[in-house]
Amino acid sequence: MRMKQDDEVDALVRARIRGLRTALGWSLDELAARCHLSPSTLSRIETGHRRLGLDQLTAIARALGATLDQLVEPAGDADVVIRPHHDADRGVTTWLLSREPGLTVAKMRITGPVPADLKVHPGRDWFIVLAGVVELRLAERSIIVRAGEAAEFSTMVPHAFGAHDGPAEILAVLDHDGRRIHLHPAP
Structure with a gap:
């Protein structure tokens, strides 16, 4: 069960990185330059062919104008409805x-x-x-x-x-x- 949750969070983080990058209209090269990674490393991170490292996630989040918490917060519908x-x-x-x-x-x-x-x-x-x-x-x-x-x-x-x-x-x-x-x- 733990492995499945980790895989889901991992996939979600990768999708958020790619989604934020494309929403900003940036190529892999542009984001890579802003977070001081190579474009190939960033590509492998987005596609799941490279392990996510905390130092890389921090640099990527900062470059995207997001916090680390925002990148890794779990997805869920539990908090969508605001109840009085x-x-x-x-x-x-x-x-x-x-x-x-x-x-x-x-x-x-x-x-x-x-x-x-x-x-x-x-x-x-x-x-x-x-x-x-x-x-x-x-x-x-x-x-x-x-x-x-x-x-x-x-x-x-x-x-x-x-x-x-x-x-x-x-x-x-x-x-x-x-x-x-x-x-x-x-x-």
Whole structure:
């Protein structure tokens, strides 16, 4: 079983290298020059006639503008469908649209009002209101953000947001701390 999985990953990596190279419109010679390999070595790597070496994969990934993780990540359909997470206590349903570390992009449907407890964390938050109206509380200020409008603010200011006069939907960009605060229920 292990050998079959290794062979599948190996074939997938080779196909990704060739696919990225051709998508960029590069010949074997062009990619080989960019990753300091001979065209024949690169050809044998793509066709499976040469073993994949970590040093070669790293150089090829860099030349293609990809990461090593992107070249070797397993293929699968398990993560294609984004399923909502509903937090009934907070009145928020969240769809995580990104899985990359760093910034998180999430669509949120908000039915609850602004929570009483305002949060503070390092970073900045951004959101655009797709539908409805959102009330953004920044310390003592209460700001109404309508559909088609966006907000951006320092999260070092005590803050919270909620629906105003009915459900609202937003597209939010949150840093690591923002994801932890806004997308996970309080302990």
